[in-house]
Amino acid sequence: MFIQQIINGISIGAVYALIAVGYSLVYSVLSFSNFAQGEILMIGAYIGFFTLTLLRMPFSIAITVATIGTGIVAILLEKIGYRPLRLRLSPLLYFMITAMGLSIFLQNFAIVTIGPNFRTYPDVIATKPFSIGEVYIGRLDLLIFVITIISLTILTWFIYRTKEGTAIRAASYNMRVASLMGINPDRIVSIVFFLAGATAGVGGMLFGIKYTVYPWMGILTIKAFIAAVVGGLGSLPGAVIGAFLLGITETFVAGYVSSALRDLFSFALMILIIIIRPGGLMGVITQEKA
Amino acid sequence: MSTYFQGIIILAGINLIAVLGLSLLTGFTGSFCFGQAGFLAVGAYVSTLMTMKLNMPFLISLSTGMMATGLISILLGYPTLKLKGDYFAIATLGFSEAIRLVIENLDKVTGGARGIPGIPTRTTLPLVILMAIIATVCIRFYVVSRHGRNCIAVREDETAAQSIGINTFRYKQISFFINGMLAGLAGGLLAHYVGFIQPSMFSIIKSTELIVMVIFGGMHSVTGATLAAVVLTALPEVLRTAAAWRLVAYGAVVVFIMVVRPEGLLGSWELSWTSLRVLWLSSSSRLRLLRKR
Numbered sequence: 001m002f003i004q005q006i007i008n009g010i011s012i013g014a015v016y017a018l019i020a021v022g023y024s025l026v027y028s029v030l031s032f033s034n035f036a037q038g039e040i041l042m043i044g045a046y047i048g049f050f051t052l053t054l055l056r057m058p059f060s061i062a063i064t065v066a067t068i069g070t071g072i073v074a075i076l077l078e079k080i081g082y083r084p085l086r087l088r089l090s091p092l093l094y095f096m097i098t099a100m101g102l103s104i105f106l107q108n109f110a111i112v113t114i115g116p117n118f119r120t121y122p123d124v125i126a127t128k129p130f131s132i133g134e135v136y137i138g139r140l141d142l143l144i145f146v147i148t149i150i151s152l153t154i155l156t157w158f159i160y161r162t163k164e165g166t167a168i169r170a171a172s173y174n175m176r177v178a179s180l181m182g183i184n185p186d187r188i189v190s191i192v193f194f195l196a197g198a199t200a201g202v203g204g205m206l207f208g209i210k211y212t213v214y215p216w217m218g219i220l221t222i223k224a225f226i227a228a229v230v231g232g233l234g235s236l237p238g239a240v241i242g243a244f245l246l247g248i249t250e251t252f253v254a255g256y257v258s259s260a261l262r263d264l265f266s267f268a269l270m271i272l273i274i275i276i277r278p279g280g281l282m283g284v285i286t287q288e289k290a
Numbered sequence: 291m292s293t294y295f296q297g298i299i300i301l302a303g304i305n306l307i308a309v310l311g312l313s314l315l316t317g318f319t320g321s322f323c324f325g326q327a328g329f330l331a332v333g334a335y336v337s338t339l340m341t342m343k344l345n346m347p348f349l350i351s352l353s354t355g356m357m358a359t360g361l362i363s364i365l366l367g368y369p370t371l372k373l374k375g376d377y378f379a380i381a382t383l384g385f386s387e388a389i390r391l392v393i394e395n396l397d398k399v400t401g402g403a404r405g406i407p408g409i410p411t412r413t414t415l416p417l418v419i420l421m422a423i424i425a426t427v428c429i430r431f432y433v434v435s436r437h438g439r440n441c442i443a444v445r446e447d448e449t450a451a452q453s454i455g456i457n458t459f460r461y462k463q464i465s466f467f468i469n470g471m472l473a474g475l476a477g478g479l480l481a482h483y484v485g486f487i488q489p490s491m492f493s494i495i496k497s498t499e500l501i502v503m504v505i506f507g508g509m510h511s512v513t514g515a516t517l518a519a520v521v522l523t524a525l526p527e528v529l530r531t532a533a534a535w536r537l538v539a540y541g542a543v544v545v546f547i548m549v550v551r552p553e554g555l556l557g558s559w560e561l562s563w564t565s566l567r568v569l570w571l572s573s574s575s576r577l578r579l580l581r582k583r
Contacts, residue, residue: 033376084549093445096322096379097505098548104498105541112534219494222387225380233376260395267384274377275369 003135005255006248011141011210013247014148018203019224020231020239021155022196028172028234029192030086032095033225036077037200038218039106044070044201045208045217046114052122059124063147066201074197075190077102086189103218110215118212144206151202152240155195159236164191172234226270232280241281296415298524303418304479306519309503310429310512311472316501317509318433319465320445321371322379326500328386329470331492332359333477335393335400338409338487348412352478359474360467367466372459386497393489405488413483421479425472430512430560432468441465442510495537502540505547508554513561518554 019041026034048066051057057065081098125143129136159165170178171188179185207217223246231242246266253265273280308326315323337355340346346354370381393400400406432438443451444458452458481487499522507518526536547554559565 027376033380035379081545081549085552090548090552091320092375093316093320093322094548094552096375097501098545100324100498100501101541101544101548103541104537105545108535108537108541112538222380222384225376226384229377229380260391264388264391267388270384271369271381274373274381278373 001255005251007135007137007141008255009248009251010244011138011144011247012251013244014144015203015207015210016220016223016227016247017240017243018148018151018199018206019220020227020243021152021236022199022203023221023224024228024231024234024236024239025168025192025196027228028236029168029175029189030082030095031234032092033099033233034196035096035099035221036081036102036106036218037196037224038221039103039110040070040074040077040197040218041200041204041207041220042110042213042215042218043073043106044197044204045213046110046204047201048205049119049121049208049213052124063202063205066205067198068201070201070204071194071198074193074200078189078193083186083189086185103221107216107218114215116215118214119208120212121209124209140210144210147202147206151199155199156236158195164188168192223266226266229270229280230273232282235280235282238280238282298527300413300415300418300483302520302523303422304413304476304483305500305503305523306422306516307425307479308473308476308500309507309515309519310425311469311476312500313504313507313509313512313515314429314433314441315465315469317504317511317515318438318445319441319462320375320448321462321466322375323382323466323469324379324494324501325382325384325386325497326469326473327492327494327496328382328389329359329363329473330477330480330496331386331389331393331489332362333474334481334487334492335406335477336474337478338406338481339399341410341412341482342406342408348410348482352475352482355478356471356474359477360471363466363470364463367463371462371466383494383497386492386494390489390492401488403489405486405491407486409481409485409487411482411485413479418479418483421475425475426512426516429468433512434560437461437464498537498540502544505544505554508556508558510553510558511556511560513559514554514556517556 019037022040023034023037026032026037044066047069048062051062051065052059081102082095085094085098125139127138127140129138131137159168167178167183167188168191170181170183171185171192175185175188178188204217207220224243227243227246228239229242230245231238231240246269249269250262250266253259254262257265308330312323312326315321333355335355336358337351340351340354341348344351366381366385370378394403396402433441440451440456440461441464443454443456444461448458477492503518503522504515506514506522507516508514526533529536551557
């Protein structure tokens with residue numbers, strides 16, 4: 001029972017990690033929370049769903065399409081919503097409001113056009129779990145975990161081993177100085193949004209396979225945010241650790257206390273972290289200077 | 291006056307009260323609150339329970355609802371207002387979801403997801419108008435007072451405000467408290483007007499509606515918020531056929547306003563004798579110019 005709960009927790013934590021990483025990535029460069037990240041995840045889940053069902057593509061192609069498609073959607077959203085604000089050097093409040101506007105728009109647009117019903121993915125993998133002694137590991141959980149690890153590895157490789165990744169890291173320290181060094185801020189922001197969108201796309205599809213797809217699944221952003229705050233906003237390893245921690249905490253609360261109180265617990269966890277360690281587990285507390 | 295028309299005015303007044311608090315908090319103090327529905331819910335449930343379970347007179351249950359909501363906003367603001375805006379926005383959003391969960395799970399007291407039917411309808415048109423006017427006037431004079439100017443300073447640049455000796459945390463807390471009180475009042479009035487409350491009435495959609503009103507009218511203008519609250523409450527009634535698209539349009543409008551005209555409809559224009567005179571003089575001089583041509 002105990003190990004079973006941990007496995008379930010890791011499985012949901014993996015999905016949280018994929019959203020939280022994109023969230024933290026955008027935060028580290030533009031220092032605002034992209035509330036629309038959850039809706040980007042929803043778009044990814046729907047792209048994956050329709051490539052699987054309408055186009056009858058195999059799973060590997062569907063997940064590639066979802067990844068790239070969601071990344072492109074994220075770039076477009078940035079160009080429409082955030083770029084004008086960036087050029088005008090608007091206060092951060094305006095970014096947050098725009099993000100909220102985008103999130104409302106996308107969510108309700110999906111409700112009106114695609115319909116408010118829950119949709120179930122076709123089976124992409126045999127549902128029969130395999131067992132190690134007493135513990136059952138669902139093939140799906142294993143698949144989710146493996147895909148998450150692969151995506152996060154690619155992301156880490158990109159950020160730490162490529163020229164663009166170095167530019168992103170430079171921009172996260174100081175965008176203005178980075179642009180003086182010949183880094184094109186527009187391009188960096190586009191790449192960041194593509195990466196954030198792509199990971200959200202993978203996460204959305206995995207979430208859809210494990211549970212269902214529905215237009216307001218973007219509410220998962222709250223979970224990603226909690227994970228990112230617990231780990232330290234703006235820190236990628238922090239986001240991953242926070243996500244797994246949150247996933248495991250949630251399954252334990254749902255399993256041993258009450259499933260209705262699950263969200264209350266994760267919210268309390270965030271408030272607790274904010275009070276005890278405002279920078280999160282891995283974050284650094286930066287003092288604002290004039 | 292038909293009851294239907296009266297109903298729209300009452301709802302507009304209730305929305306206005308909730309929007310005024312939000313305008314002070316988000317528009318003037320710069321703390322983005324995305325969980326106004328949670329505060330409405332607290333006000334609505336506390337005042338309803340006072341009326342139904344303890345048989346309190348209406349005004350006492352209303353003020354208890356206000357007090358309870360104000361207290362909760364102080365408690366919630368203490369850990370969250372010290373931090374950056376993002377934390378605050380998500381904390382309020384999380385709070386409003388958490389409140390909904392608590393209400394749904396406290397079956398015995400709140401009736402769970404089914405809600406509480408049969409609340410005595412005590413909210414009348416004159417009462418709502420009176421409350422709305424009092425709230426509008428108070429907020430209108432608060433934002434031009436010394437304290438209001440301090441709030442604006444906090445919004446514009448928190449570090450700079452701190453450096454000239456403004457206790458930024460205190461002013462954010464005051465704004466949050468006033469916002470909570472007004473939301474609690476609006477919630478109580480709403481419960482005693484509709485006569486029925488359930489948790490799903492206080493979802494994110496409600497928070498969205500209210501924050502859109504603030505942004506639409508002009509974040510730095512009480513007049514704008516007032517206008518937006520009235521117009522955006524009445525508009526969906528006129529456009530009943532396109533109800534499904536309402537929230538789609540809200541989202542698009544918010545993005546459009548932020549991209550094209552972030553100051554909203556009225557910007558920072560306020561209704562006052564001076565501003566009216568300026569408007570009158572400029573239009574009459576324009577007329578004179580036209581006649582000369």
